[in-house]
Amino acid sequence: MTRLLSSLLLLLLPFISVAQEKFWVFFTDKNGVDFDPYTFFDQKAIERRLLHGIDLCDESDFPVNTDYVAAVGELCDSLSYSSRWFNAVAVYGNEGQMELIRQLPFVQSVEAMDWYISNVTERRRIDLSDFNTGQVALVKGQVSRMQADKFTAAKIDGKGIRICVIDAGFAGFTTCEALRHTYNRDYVKDTYDFTRRDKSVYHGHSHGTMVVSCIAGKVDSIQLGLAPYAEFLLARTEKAFSDKLREEENWLAAVEWADKNGAQIINSSLGYTSSRYFRSQMNGKAGLISRAATIAAHKGILVVSSAGNEGDGAWKIVASPGDADSILTVGGINPWTGLHATWSSYGPSTDHRLKPNVSAFGHAIVGHGQGYAEQVGTSFASPLVAGFAACVFQMHPDWKNMKVLSEIESSSDLFPYYDYAHGYGVPQAGYFTDSVSTDTIPTFTIVEKEGKFSVQIDSSHYSLAEPIQGTYHRGMPGESKYEMESDWKQHHIPDQELSSSSSYVYTQVPDYVFYHIENRDGYVKQYFVISVHQTEVLEFLRSDFTKGEKLRIWYKGFMKTIEF
Numbered sequence: 001m002t003r004l005l006s007s008l009l010l011l012l013l014p015f016i017s018v019a020q021e022k023f024w025v026f027f028t029d030k031n032g033v034d035f036d037p038y039t040f041f042d043q044k045a046i047e048r049r050l051l052h053g054i055d056l057c058d059e060s061d062f063p064v065n066t067d068y069v070a071a072v073g074e075l076c077d078s079l080s081y082s083s084r085w086f087n088a089v090a091v092y093g094n095e096g097q098m099e100l101i102r103q104l105p106f107v108q109s110v111e112a113m114d115w116y117i118s119n120v121t122e123r124r125r126i127d128l129s130d131f132n133t134g135q136v137a138l139v140k141g142q143v144s145r146m147q148a149d150k151f152t153a154a155k156i157d158g159k160g161i162r163i164c165v166i167d168a169g170f171a172g173f174t175t176c177e178a179l180r181h182t183y184n185r186d187y188v189k190d191t192y193d194f195t196r197r198d199k200s201v202y203h204g205h206s207h208g209t210m211v212v213s214c215i216a217g218k219v220d221s222i223q224l225g226l227a228p229y230a231e232f233l234l235a236r237t238e239k240a241f242s243d244k245l246r247e248e249e250n251w252l253a254a255v256e257w258a259d260k261n262g263a264q265i266i267n268s269s270l271g272y273t274s275s276r277y278f279r280s281q282m283n284g285k286a287g288l289i290s291r292a293a294t295i296a297a298h299k300g301i302l303v304v305s306s307a308g309n310e311g312d313g314a315w316k317i318v319a320s321p322g323d324a325d326s327i328l329t330v331g332g333i334n335p336w337t338g339l340h341a342t343w344s345s346y347g348p349s350t351d352h353r354l355k356p357n358v359s360a361f362g363h364a365i366v367g368h369g370q371g372y373a374e375q376v377g378t379s380f381a382s383p384l385v386a387g388f389a390a391c392v393f394q395m396h397p398d399w400k401n402m403k404v405l406s407e408i409e410s411s412s413d414l415f416p417y418y419d420y421a422h423g424y425g426v427p428q429a430g431y432f433t434d435s436v437s438t439d440t441i442p443t444f445t446i447v448e449k450e451g452k453f454s455v456q457i458d459s460s461h462y463s464l465a466e467p468i469q470g471t472y473h474r475g476m477p478g479e480s481k482y483e484m485e486s487d488w489k490q491h492h493i494p495d496q497e498l499s500s501s502s503s504y505v506y507t508q509v510p511d512y513v514f515y516h517i518e519n520r521d522g523y524v525k526q527y528f529v530i531s532v533h534q535t536e537v538l539e540f541l542r543s544d545f546t547k548g549e550k551l552r553i554w555y556k557g558f559m560k561t562i563e564f
Helices: 003-015 043-051 066-075 095-102 131-145 148-154 179-185 207-216 249-261 286-300 378-395 401-411 483-489
Strands: 021-027 078-083 088-093 108-113 115-118 162-167 188-193 229-237 246-249 263-268 302-306 328-333 356-360 364-368 371-376 444-449 452-457 470-473 513-518 524-530 534-541 550-555 556-563
Touching: 021 095, 066 078, 066 088, 066 095, 078 249, 088 095, 095 108, 095 364, 115 364, 131 148, 131 356, 131 364, 162 207, 162 249, 162 378, 179 207, 179 364, 179 371, 207 229, 207 378, 229 249, 249 286, 263 286, 263 378, 286 302, 302 378, 302 401, 328 378, 356 378, 364 378, 371 378, 378 401, 444 550, 444 556, 452 550, 513 534
Parallel strands: 162 229, 162 263, 188 229, 263 302, 302 328, 328 356
Antiparallel strands: 021 088, 021 108, 078 088, 115 246, 364 371, 444 452, 452 534, 470 524, 513 524, 513 550, 550 556
């Protein structure tokens, strides 16, 4: 430490008071810091940077100035994690101490740390000794919904792709039958417990083990996930997986660690809200971990995040980091209806970006230390898509992360239609393995007569759908008469909780008509799904629309747009 800093600290120390809290201290610069990328980064991290045209000596990767950290340490109770991306250090102290720290010439700002409540929890757990008919259908369906057979036929299995799983613990990982091949073949490349600051992660909650099984798990010849031969970095960032306060610094530290160690994909099945934040602040910029996820994307990493399980709760919308820009947020669908699950959090972000981006089964068969279980939550939809993404990276090693994200959206079975419950739908492997025609076969026509639009399904494509309960719809706050929760629950398809009561799952989009109304600003203000029970399925009045609005209608892969 320099003599000037030491003198300044001696002058400030007498004014320090008590009452400990936690803060981020942000610095102005990284002057005088040495950095060698070839000794700091894993080779895969260097290769990823070169592919994305990122400077190996980008200043954001330089470590924090240790003199600055030491100086701050003299004025606070204790130090915690130093973030190179944010050029900041987490500290314990009180507001009086922070006021003194703010006066240091190299301190840009001091912010109280945000404390979050985890909200992406599992809904139900059932230990299985033998799969019943419904569970066999579910375990096959969770990957066949994404056309797993197409990747298998092309010998695509995620081999060599490095995935970091950030979670609450990996108890039972070493004894999990579904992950025996991953553990025994040394596909786990590194581990770190950010709650204890050591490398042991095979304890705590088993949630992380179940999440990894949805990426790489196998039951005999049946896959639980699409990337059984992927490599893994396992990061434990939560002490338990229940509704209690967590520290955001662990998640941030894990993402920076994943970057350094060559992750190409990060899966985060942890979602966060806060008593400090309002729902209106879920814009990808308010939460530090959302901003960290965006930085990770800029570093060439594909971040895959669960949307959350608050669709039928008080929070309702996608939470941090799922609200972040440039990341792939995954919603949950009900295998027995083929549509959005009531509890899956929905979008858009509060700055009107599409969230979730895509969907996958929100009910899944997972592996854990004692065998297998049936679990519910977007915690398991997210890793199903992360495994899908690993297969895409394996097929196209020259693609950048944003290209992979965009192509996964384009592959999804509702694309180019979208809404704020399903995103673009469920990713499809055939888009990448087959010769895809850009032509789509018209499945309906729109007839306008005397100010009315009639949607008429072509008789050759007509099939009677089982009627769903009322209609399914959701509007943007303040723009829909269906905004009230009573209407939402009344019209939403009820979720079936257990596979034991049904052996049938939807392995493709049901024969329903999807449509949405987009306002003149380009945001979807209402969206609907309706069952088909006659060929003339919809009728609209031109007078119900305003200038600049668009009506998009989708049925069996074909979409038409009417502009007003």
